[in-house]
Amino acid sequence: MIVVMQTGATKEQVRQVEEVLIQLGFKTHPIYGEIKTVIGAIGDKRLLNPQLITDMPGVEGIVPIMKPYKLASKELKQTKTTIQIDDLTIGGREIVIMAGPCAVENEQIFYETARKVKAAGAKILRGGAYKPRTSPYSFQGLEEEGLKMLALARRETGLKIVTEVVDTRDVEKVAEYADILQIGARNMQNFRLLKEAGASGKPILLKRGLAATIEEWLMAAEYIMSSGNPHIILCERGIRTFETATRNTIDISAIPVVQELSHLPVIVDPSHATGSWKYVDALSKAAVAAGADGLLIEVHDDPARALCDGPQSLRPDKFAFLVEELKAVAAAVHRSL
Amino acid sequence: MIVVMQTGATKEQVRQVEEVLIQLGFKTHPIYGEIKTVIGAIGDKRLLNPQLITDMPGVEGIVPIMKPYKLASKELKQTKTTIQIDDLTIGGREIVIMAGPCAVENEQIFYETARKVKAAGAKILRGGAYKPRTSPYSFQGLEEEGLKMLALARRETGLKIVTEVVDTRDVEKVAEYADILQIGARNMQNFRLLKEAGASGKPILLKRGLAATIEEWLMAAEYIMSSGNPHIILCERGIRTFETATRNTIDISAIPVVQELSHLPVIVDPSHATGSWKYVDALSKAAVAAGADGLLIEVHDDPARALCDGPQSLRPDKFAFLVEELKAVAAAVHRSL
Amino acid sequence: MIVVMQTGATKEQVRQVEEVLIQLGFKTHPIYGEIKTVIGAIGDKRLLNPQLITDMPGVEGIVPIMKPYKLASKELKQTKTTIQIDDLTIGGREIVIMAGPCAVENEQIFYETARKVKAAGAKILRGGAYKPRTSPYSFQGLEEEGLKMLALARRETGLKIVTEVVDTRDVEKVAEYADILQIGARNMQNFRLLKEAGASGKPILLKRGLAATIEEWLMAAEYIMSSGNPHIILCERGIRTFETATRNTIDISAIPVVQELSHLPVIVDPSHATGSWKYVDALSKAAVAAGADGLLIEVHDDPARALCDGPQSLRPDKFAFLVEELKAVAAAVHRSL
């Protein structure tokens, strides 16, 4: 790291800072500029409480040089990570479509939707059995009954299953049924849940938090990886900004940025990002064009009657048409779908 | 709620919308403007999936009229809620100071700090035994050992104890030791944790999420209240904005806004809001002047050696001086401290 | 508009509000709900100072129904607006590429760049003669000398010219030389400049402000249109959010949202949106896939020596390669390029 001294800091103050840094096991390299002096400090910043230094007379601040994440970083692993589920690969040349209703509500409607998204080209079926809802008065999910519907739908369609886990106490049970565990945006920094889900060994779909920087998102991935589970799929689903025309603002730049910083695959959820099915078509194409490894799209056979997030669900016919269109976009960026 | 029809919507389309609304148990009141028609709909919006209407031909959108929270709202309860812990009242005329280190780390330093904040005028001792840390490589807290130190400090100083709970599995244990359970900003929408903490019956200190609107914050309180626990203290601790000069941007307006919308007491955490002890003095005074019911201030006997958030901790002497200053500010706004 | 009465408002209070509204020329339609009463008010909200009503006893607030912009709205004009400059059409089936350096700096380099972007397929040449720079110590542009270089480059290449105007006093002169006047993000709400530029009759490239909502952006267009100039090209160039990995966060959803609300063409500036040439490729493809009518891309023959915004400029060879790639993406969404 770099310690920046205040303008007018004395040589003695610089000496004292070096002394403390050396005590803490750092090698120091002061650089005397015309106006400011900085001290390069080589060593493990994690050993250090910054205030030890920032509180010293003459110190202006500290500039970290190393990124806080390691396992998730391209610095450690250059080759792209791919997640393998039986014969399905996530993070490869093929773009993977995950689709289904927000919540598993009704056995018949759910199978109908599953059958149709499969026919349209989806490889993974999404559906929530445990729902984190902003209002305590909203439908909270069918819980284990919902998991069983998911498993049945998998058996009948051959689709893989991704579903959200919201409580450390449910991880074991959800992992019994699901192929991929989803960590929702609101739980991106629920660190206990990250560790517990990671410990299950199942691939994790890690949604970006509403107010999470890309660095914090990768730090959340680091939590899971540090518990020994490298199978992580990052999912951009929109961040919170001042704009109210869409529920959230999708950060499409996050795709190339993540691909530059990390080896983990990254997908996009255009449905939650905008909150309106009207924009899913444009954003799905944008995500694929920008290099996303997959899409997570809400599809509901009867959105108007959906107990959850109906307004952002596509009808199966619209979804099937979109997938056809996406094939051309994927080809244009040298991917398949 | 109000259904807004598109410009040029036909009388027939209006009729069809009314028909559906009536089927759903609403009473309808169409208003024909020169350019637009709107339909007032009286009934329980929670019965309705908005897309049932928004997807109908001629419909532009829906405007809700009722607030989504009820128990937390002043509409239901006009009188200010006060939380009583033995002889201590939170939400009354007296401003309550909660102080202590970010994390309980070292028995001796912790008691020393506890003794000093008590002497300075704090009524409640804060200290984390379970820490949600952005990095998996950071100190994660002493867990039950930390809770025991908290309980001992309470016995020796008579201070009440507030400490954070981060996992539904820990609620019972933390509730055994603490007087107040803290829900951290990152868990404000960890709905299972809200319900579990609420079920403990203990007063809950509910921190505002980094990206939470005041309405969502009150909805989180609604979760706890709907589980039968009305003892909630709201805590503003800064929101995330584009400004990087401070770690977060404290939303001081949240104090008068919450007091207008809700009957719950609201306090401020100036330490986490700014991330720097240098600004705690100014923000503590601002919070009291704006009408906060209390402050949550990080104090550490040796911040430079703190394993957690040192840079935002005040030294006990600075804290004692601040409390003296705050007495004058409190008096200026007709409060005591 | 809708006046929402407080819970518990009396019939007399409702009557008084109606009385005032009627005096102001509104027709009123009270709707009595179980908990709340609302009053539909038909008339011209622009005649009304809202506080006349919001200050009355029993009133909670006002909900506007009409959009604040008219000329820019699809409600007034359904057909897409196209801007015609000689044989060039903006807003049609063909996606128009505008390219060139941030600033016009050096005659030779500028012509070189112009020649190359033309060869690569750009139709419009961009280059700043008047630069709004965050620092007073940065290069401020060659002013009229720069305009002359632009005009010369147009004569030699046949490219159309777009350049920024930053001062009402310069509008006349810039309009002499340019085919399109650019209003920069920082001036989006410099209303005097909007009017003056609009009055020139030249097509206006209106960049979205860093903190401007889509509604405010359309209101800025309304300023220009209300001065009698309908030739407006909207340009999304990124908004300010908490994310620091990119200079700004491009709001790709703004494309479909604008296309839903307005008839004006919308283009994207991926260079300023991210501040890094590394991300221009992915974002350009995303913008085209999402339905943008054009792109504004920074290209510089020697970015490393550019006096302005070098880091976000593409080299001509990279740009030429990108345009080739974009042709496939355009075709995939049924557009040409």
Next chain:
Amino acid sequence: MIVVMQTGATKEQVRQVEEVLIQLGFKTHPIYGEIKTVIGAIGDKRLLNPQLITDMPGVEGIVPIMKPYKLASKELKQTKTTIQIDDLTIGGREIVIMAGPCAVENEQIFYETARKVKAAGAKILRGGAYKPRTSPYSFQGLEEEGLKMLALARRETGLKIVTEVVDTRDVEKVAEYADILQIGARNMQNFRLLKEAGASGKPILLKRGLAATIEEWLMAAEYIMSSGNPHIILCERGIRTFETATRNTIDISAIPVVQELSHLPVIVDPSHATGSWKYVDALSKAAVAAGADGLLIEVHDDPARALCDGPQSLRPDKFAFLVEELKAVAAAVHRSL
């Protein structure tokens, strides 16, 4: 500045970067860490286009060390700047209240308001003659006629006058009448206007932009100062965030942050910050308690009939009561009012 090399950068790449830096007149100091190498570069960063370096093989990025502003910085001038207008001092021990209507609309109401704010303790009268309005259909100000009313009010009350200038062409005229020129939030980065207003030699009230960082705000001040005018009053008026309960979110931390970074006085506008007179009381007290040098408060004798921003105006009696309350808060923080 510090050049950070990529992990795995070769010694040869480091050498090449040093070579370029030396050519550009920098002194270089490479520091070889275990994982990363950084190069300290001493010299004038303003000479350098960063991409010259960031585009070189092996380079990860650049970390600037010096602040971009100089004249506005405490590094150059430690003593607090005070603005003197006849016998009135802004930036001293006494907190200065500026009050009046948003816009000068009606001679009689305006004088009435002026008389009353003077009686209540205001030292400076505010009132807009040129109004930047979001809608072209809103009242745009009385222009010179309004300036004349301001001058008359000054003569009759002895209050100083602050009014906004929105166009470089109006600076000379406005400066004839006003004691302080206001640069509005929307024009904070209208650099031509900053220079022109600065050149008038009049004190400048510089409002913070909706999306301006504190650093950008100080850079805007730098523009004015670099044109030879050191008489600047910074005015915090709220920034744009995701929160919609208030029109903007006041950044109260900006007060201590500015006081740490700069020698310029800083005041707060609680009326525009919240958009509601209901919150002006709490925010005014918070601003004074946090150390603001003054307040800019909207007061209107008949807010309900105000043509501009009525909802955020206080009535004179409420204002007079607030000033009395503020005297106690000012005293509590060792200031007078």
